[in-house]
Amino acid sequence: MKIGIIGAGNIGGTLARKFVAAGHIVKLAASKGPDSIRELAEKIGAEPVTAAAAVEDVEVIVLSIPFAKIPEVAGLFSTVPAEVVVIDTSNYYPQLGTRIPEVEDGKLESVWSSEQLGRPIIKAFNAVLAKTLAERGKPAGTENRIAIPVAGDSPAGKAIAQQLLDDAGFDSVDAGNLADSWRLQPGTPAYCTELSVAALASALKAAVKGDAPRHRDALMAEFFGGDAPPSHETIVARNRAVSAAR
Numbered sequence: 001m002k003i004g005i006i007g008a009g010n011i012g013g014t015l016a017r018k019f020v021a022a023g024h025i026v027k028l029a030a031s032k033g034p035d036s037i038r039e040l041a042e043k044i045g046a047e048p049v050t051a052a053a054a055v056e057d058v059e060v061i062v063l064s065i066p067f068a069k070i071p072e073v074a075g076l077f078s079t080v081p082a083e084v085v086v087i088d089t090s091n092y093y094p095q096l097g098t099r100i101p102e103v104e105d106g107k108l109e110s111v112w113s114s115e116q117l118g119r120p121i122i123k124a125f126n127a128v129l130a131k132t133l134a135e136r137g138k139p140a141g142t143e144n145r146i147a148i149p150v151a152g153d154s155p156a157g158k159a160i161a162q163q164l165l166d167d168a169g170f171d172s173v174d175a176g177n178l179a180d181s182w183r184l185q186p187g188t189p190a191y192c193t194e195l196s197v198a199a200l201a202s203a204l205k206a207a208v209k210g211d212a213p214r215h216r217d218a219l220m221a222e223f224f225g226g227d228a229p230p231s232h233e234t235i236v237a238r239n240r241a242v243s244a245a246r
Helices: 012-021 034-044 067-077 109-117 130-135 155-168 178-184 197-206 209-224 232-243
Strands: 002-006 025-029 047-049 060-063 085-088 147-152 171-174
Touching (some): 012 025, 012 034, 012 130, 012 155, 034 047, 067 109, 085 155, 109 178, 147 155, 147 197, 155 171, 209 232
Parallel strands (some): 002 025, 002 060, 025 047, 060 085, 147 171
16 A cells, blocks of 8 residues: 655654555655655655655555644645545643643544544554554464554544554454544553453453543653653553553
8 A cells, every 4th residue: 555654753653664564655754854754764665755745645644743733734634535544643641742622621532633634534553652563563363462443433444554553563453433432542441551352352341431531641640750761561561550440
């Protein structure tokens, strides 16, 4: 497939590398322009482009930018054909940036993103830590392969996202429509907990909507309140423990 990725950080850059390795044609854009990522793009076999070019002549667009920045790229989508699948990997962490009143008042993060872009989106690759994505993918069929949830209103769009997850080394679980995407937001049992398909399906069902923001905020305070950053293993373990609490 022809894929455009906007955002070349820990998630976007890793996805570009993995998608190229799987045989896809990838254009990669960064906020500082193509020259800022030319070395990275050439190393992994992607084409460094502007954000405007990243959404042209592609079948899939992956948005991997800070959640609050989504309105800044909305204008790029006015001429993108309806059949192009848009995957959003972002998450709302008010402690790290702008507080968004609508989301604070209860609007689902993914619904807000979709409204800003003026088109349907698929939520995927948001519930996985950068290290997990970069280092813990396994071939299809591997026992206890890590699974990642996908949500959206388009069955065809979700199928494409699930294929890309497989290409990246992960199983997937269909978490439902976009209205169900709260089940894979920060602070839920499905978020960044490195679970297999069966365990992830159970985690999605176990989520309690009102608990997620409280769990998210408690985890952020814990992870950023110490003298040294926690290890990857600690983050996964604490995500599992705190999100399961009542």
